Amino acid sequence: MDACGERFVIVSGDSRAEVDEVGGGLAGFVQGGRVRVEPHSPTARPAKGSGAVLAPWPNRVRGGRWSLRGARQQLALTEPGAGNAIHGLLRHVPWTLVDRAGDRLVLAAVAAAQPGWPQPVRIRITYTVGAGGLGVETEVENLGSAPVPFGLGFHPYLRVGDVPADDLELTLAARTRLPLRDQLPDGPPEPLERPFAGTPLAGLELDDAFGGCVPVEGDGLVRHRVVAPDGGGTELWAEPAFGWVQVFTPADFPRHGPDGALAGARAVAVEPMTCPPDALNSGTDLIELIPGEAQVLHWGITATG
Template sequence: MDACGERFVIVSGDARAEVDEIGGGLAGFVQGGRVRVEPHPPTARPPKGSGAVLAPWPNRVRDGRWSHRGTGYRLALTEPDAGNAIHGLLRHVPWTLTGRGGDHVSLSAVAPAQPGWPQPVRVRVTYTVGAGGLTVETTVENLGSAPVPFGLGFHPYLRVGDVPTDELDLTLAARTSLPLHDGLPAGPAVALERSFSSTPLAGLDLDDTFGGCRPGDGDEFVRHRVAAPDDGGTELWADPAFGWVQVFTPPDFPRQVPDGAVVASRAVAVEPMTCPPDALNSGTGLMELVPGEVHVLRWGVCATD
């Protein structure tokens, strides 16, 4: 197997997505002739978490230490400079192909019991494209002998074709903000002073956690979106279980331009999460997986042009 693993391509009509074998993550999505999710070249370590599956927890665990039912654990410090464990256990491992068709691909991986993690958890992700855009369905199961906490997140960077990030407006379904210090909670979530509703991204430097995400009246899904001046837009929708979202605006995402060159560009990650940073310690938003119990969670991306 190549060190970067296989790249799976799925297509239906004007919708096309790419998925990585290593990490099982989304490597780009196009709909209606416009890029909707930032692509990245084949690599075992996508830049800035691009497209990653974040399981069995998203975001950070302070000092890699946490406890469950009276037992303490110490995870490997995968963010060593800050001394934290970050984004779960499955980002850089090979995933197993479990199903494939022209418009869909399913991959599976197991986070095994190991120092710092007490029970094996299977995560299966199915990516499907169609007229409605991209749908991502995740099935999680505790393969062990005792309950284990679980959180899930994803790390897509949203685009509206070639429109620069600074020309986009951001709308979030969030109602609260979680104060952070060095990426970790610095207090309880507080009500947003102002909502993100068609808020210009120009001048906003974000690596922030927002909560209270829930569907609007009469809706089934949580919805976040970016919109361009030409009325084009890209929406990320998610099950209500994704009550949190991390928004990250790095100035130096490596974007490939039409002539094939790679340039450092401003980008915007809109990361749906079932729980906030350090949830293994706070318990906020955590699921508890009972042995043999299966949970299914869905999210997706679609054009709103």
């Protein structure tokens, strides 16, 4: 079996998305003849979190330790070099195929009760493609007997076809930046001195958490985008529940060139999150899941320009 299990493909018109069985994450998206999300091979573990579903918390938990109603919790240290727990519990488990059509795919998984995580949570994701691009609906439900905090994130790397990342401009809906030290919070959010509004990515090295993401247009959606010199762009939209975004610009993302050879290239991850890093300790913007009550959240990606 490939490292990512089965590779599911959904298509409608000029929109095509690929999704991995293992991890349930997005493995590529094309719209309008241009790649919009970095693809990755089904034969290797996705590099640098590519396409991952981040649940039941996104980003890091300091030392893997947190407390729930006075009871200390200790998660497995899945970022062993730094001694933290990172990106939830479902990145490397097979997801169950619930439903599949030409333009629609539904997968589900359960973050089981385990050391450091006291209540089972079911996550059900519906991926849909169409004229408006890619839509992602996530339904989460606490299957346990007591409330549990929850956070959700996703880890797509955005592209505008073959345009190099350094030639793109970045716009974020964020109004604040969270100071980080060793990728963990180091103080309260600070207002952005300059907003990201058509900011060139050339020369920027980011692995930063931004907050205050609010709608600026009348449709009530948070919008982040990258735009190429020709005016074409790729936009990530999300409901206001995704009030945070992590932006990561590694210089060594593995990408196949025109000759098929694999080489490191600059890439830009735009990661919508419902809460900031280490939210299980700070409590900031956590969603409380009540047993038996479902929460539904939406985001997506579409071509612009």
